[in-house]
Amino acid sequence: ETGVTQSPTHLIKTRGQQVTLRCSSQSGHNTVSWYQQALGQGPQFIFQYYREEENGRGNFPPRFSGLQFPNYSSELNVNALELDDSALYLCASSPGGAASGANVLTFGAGSRLTVL
Amino acid sequence: AQKITQTQPGMFVQEKEAVTLDCTYDTSDPSYGLFWYKQPSSGEMIFLIYQGSYDQQNATEGRYSLNFQKARKSANLVISASQLGDSAMYFCAMREVATGGGNKLTFGTGTQLKVEL
Numbered sequence: 001e002t003g004v005t006q007s008p009t010h011l012i013k014t015r016g017q018q019v020t021l022r023c024s025s026q027s028g029h030n031t032v033s034w035y036q037q038a039l040g041q042g043p044q045f046i047f048q049y050y051r052e053e054e055n056g057r058g059n060f061p062p063r064f065s066g067l068q069f070p071n072y073s074s075e076l077n078v079n080a081l082e083l084d085d086s087a088l089y090l091c092a093s094s095p096g097g098a099a100s101g102a103n104v105l106t107f108g109a110g111s112r113l114t115v116l
Numbered sequence: 117a118q119k120i121t122q123t124q125p126g127m128f129v130q131e132k133e134a135v136t137l138d139c140t141y142d143t144s145d146p147s148y149g150l151f152w153y154k155q156p157s158s159g160e161m162i163f164l165i166y167q168g169s170y171d172q173q174n175a176t177e178g179r180y181s182l183n184f185q186k187a188r189k190s191a192n193l194v195i196s197a198s199q200l201g202d203s204a205m206y207f208c209a210m211r212e213v214a215t216g217g218g219n220k221l222t223f224g225t226g227t228q229l230k231v232e233l
Contacts, residue, residue: 032219033218033220041226042224042225050218055218088159105151107161110160
């Protein structure tokens with residue numbers, strides 16, 4: 001089975017621009033979440049998608065938005081980029097939708113965004 | 117207050133020795149799950165082990181075991197027989213079921229482990 005794949009792996013943007021990051025979930029997984037990992041920090045939860053709807057969000061402004069498609073793949077969009085948005089963006093997928101304690105998240109290798 | 121605290125920014129261990137990575141957590145949710153992930157320099161987070169708050173026994177997965185002390189709110193990871201390939205960043209994370217759970221994990225700041233010959 002294929003794991004979680006993310007694209008692009010690296011990208012550079014300038015302040016004020018917009019960016020779209022893409023994620024293909026692991027086969028059989030219908031829930032996708034996105035995390036931001038700043039340098040030297042642990043990942044921080046941005047939001048999660050289940051059945052093409054956002055159903056959980058962390059402490060991130062509305063300029064962070066997302067989509068989930070019928071094949072469970074997902075996009076993360078960030079508008080009006082700021083310097084502090086420079087980070088590794090990780091996508092994770094899991095089976096099932098509702099909270100299940102033991103649901104293990106499978107992560108991709110991330111997209112490293114640099115904002116100049 | 118920090119929900120997940122990892123107090124060891126860096127650790128060194130000799131190959132074939134055991135090492136313990138510390139993690140304490142803070143939650144008022146009676147139902148929660150604790151996870152350990154490994155992050156090599158490639159960036160991908162690799163799942164190692166899971167412990168549920170109601171699990172009576174400490175979790176074990178091969179060379180990994182979790183020393184779960186519920187009253188002390190600690191969930192330390194023990195790696196036995198360390199290998200050079202174990203060199204990576206290790207993150208402790210928690211899922212709180214009552215507050216939405218789902219895929220929301222709260223991570224600590226990580227411990228960088230270096231295995232030496």
